[in-house]
Amino acid sequence: MQTQTRPTDIAQVAHDRIYRSLRQKIMHGELAPGQALTLRGLANTYGVSMTPVREALRRLAAEGALTLSASGRVTTPELSPERIEELAALRALIETELASRALPRAHLALIERLQSINSANAEAAVKGDAVGYIRTNLEFHRTLYLRAQAPAMLAIAETVWLQLGPTMRAVYARLTRTEAPRHHRMIIAALKAGDEPALRLAVRTDVTHGLRHLTQ
Amino acid sequence: MQTQTRPTDIAQVAHDRIYRSLRQKIMHGELAPGQALTLRGLANTYGVSMTPVREALRRLAAEGALTLSASGRVTTPELSPERIEELAALRALIETELASRALPRAHLALIERLQSINSANAEAAVKGDAVGYIRTNLEFHRTLYLRAQAPAMLAIAETVWLQLGPTMRAVYARLTRTEAPRHHRMIIAALKAGDEPALRLAVRTDVTHGLRHLTQ
DNA sequence: GCATGGCAGCAGTGATCACAAATCCGGCGC
DNA sequence: GCGCCGGATTTGTGATCACTGCTGCCATGC
Structure with missing residues (x-):
């Protein structure tokens, strides 16, 4: 019983790390849409053999984060407008339901945390840091949805985020500014009002x- | 160029077959909830080595169809009532949206096909054929949703079905009869009425x- | 009789290798 | 000059194997 494994059920193995x-990423x-990834290349990058890389890529492909060509080559997906509309x-x-x-369950401590994340988000926006912007944006949503106590729904929402990932950069690169925090502030206001x-x-x-x- | 591969992009490789x-299944x-699956056992069953089995299991685990224990053992999931409520x-x-x-786009030919599937569903119900009942039930829904022209949504709906799979058998074992076709007839009536x-x-x-x- | 310790078998992980298919590139012929 | 052919290289696939850790069972001792 006195095993030294982590208290979580998260395996610390190589394929999981990759x-x-x-x-x-x-x-x-x-990663830009359409970018190719090779087993041997990634194996070299991560200093492991092809085996764990293959499992990681297959898992990501199963979640829709990567595209497998007929010959087994994997690339990041290039989404069609119809697909983007669907994912949106x-x-x-899902996210209205989670919210x-x-x-x-949204108490003051949560709202304060959301405001803090939102500040970081605005900061990334003015600095033109696309990755930081996307990261804090998703963190804002995830922090709120964690309160929903609905892990299966959150997992599916994250799967959708994952599928949109490569496209997101192109999207947010053009609108940035202090544009999006406005909607986040509306979310926070509605939470405070219980509306x-x-x-x-x-x-x-x-x-x-x-x-x-993007859908037109 | 003159390869003998299928015109679709569906790989016909071993891990995909498994x-x-x-x-x-x-x-x-x-498969009953909580059932254990071993790499070597499945490899033997399918007449292949552990490698493709591992990839198939990992893919299914990524989709939530299987549970990985901390030590890497895989079993079919035993869902908590909260999880079942979430998935429902x-x-x-998702399915109201797909419908x-x-x-x-639901023309008469589609409605007739749905009625035909529904007959098979009722037949499986009276015969007490749980697997046939579940299969035709899902086929009914899938046939309707295919008309939505929303592959990403349908894929996520199927992922949810997959997660509920082992539990479904227990559910439908107790209600069967001609119970559920009633709802299917309501769906068909609404389709006809365009309501x-x-x-x-x-x-x-x-x-x-x-x-x-099951959620109480 | 029960608890504990050790040992044997079992199960997953990752490395390595042989193989096949796809891709790329250079050369040859028209 | 252009297009096609063929080989070299790249890349994914699946088998095998060594290794580690876990599981479970049996025997031993209290």
């Missing part, structure tokens, strides 16, 4: 705003 | 009905 590393928009609709559907479920319809609207607006102009 | 086989409720809510959210999108609110309600009722009593 999976997390690549997943973060993809979700934060550090999914974000709106609704988080609302009754569920306003919260749902604010979340829906926030998640679809940046993607809408 | 993945599809296991995925179907899980989604159709052929996700089904309701709405399919509605304007979107009724369609959304019928879908929501159908997907949450069987799961609701």
Whole structure:
């Protein structure tokens, strides 16, 4: 019983480390759409053999974060406008539900944390730091949704973020400024007021705003 | 250029074959919750080495169809009531949206196909064929949702079905009878009438009905 | 009788290798 | 000069193996 494994059930093995590393890069928009990844190349980069790299890539491909060509080559996806519209609709559907479920549990400490993340988000925006912008933006949403106590829903929301990752960079590169924190402030205001319809609207607006102009 | 590969981009390799086989078994409720799967055992069953089995299992685990213990052992998941409630809510959210999108494209040929699938579903119900019941039930939904032209949404809906697979058998074992086709007939009636609110309600009722009593 | 310790078998992980298919590139012929 | 052919290289796939840690069982001692 007195094993020295971590208290979590998170395996600390090589393929998992590589999976997390690549997943973060993809979700934060550090990889451009259409970029090719090779087993031997990544194995060399991470100093391991092809085996754990293959598992990490296959897992990411299963989650839609990467595309497998017919010959097994993996690349980051280049999304069609229709696909982007779908993923934006999914974000709106799932995240409004998550926000609704988080609302009754959103106490002052959470709202303060959201405001703090929002400051970092605005800072990244004015500095033109696209990766930092995306990272803090997702952190804002994740922090709120964690309160919903709905891990399966959150996992699916994150899967959608992952699929949008490579595209996100292109999206946010052009709008940045202090644009998006406005919607985040609307979310915070609705949380403070306990106004569920306003919260749902604010979340829906926030998640679809940046993607809408890409779907035409 | 004159390769003999299929025109689709679906790889016909060993790990993919094993993945599809296991995925179907899980989604159709052929595997009981908590059942353990071993790499060497499956490798033997399918007549391959551990490598492709490992990839298939990891892919299924990534989709939530299987659970990985801390030591790497994989089993079919035993879902908590909270998790089931979440997954039912996700089904309701996503599938009402898919049905709405399919509605304007639902012509008579589709409705006739749905009725035909529904007959097979009723037949499986009276025969007490749980696997056949689940299979035709999912086929009914998938056939409708394919008309929505929303592959990303459908993929996520199927992921949810996959997670519910092992649990579904236990659910439908107790209610079967000609119970569920009633909701399916409501869906068909709403499609014929072009009545979107009724369609959304019928879908929501159908997907949450069987799961609701498990969430308490 | 029960608890504990050790040992054997079992299960997953990652490295290495042989192989096949796809891709790329240079040269040859028209 | 252009296009096509063929080989070299790259890349993914699957098998095998050594290794580690876990599991479970049996025997031993209290």
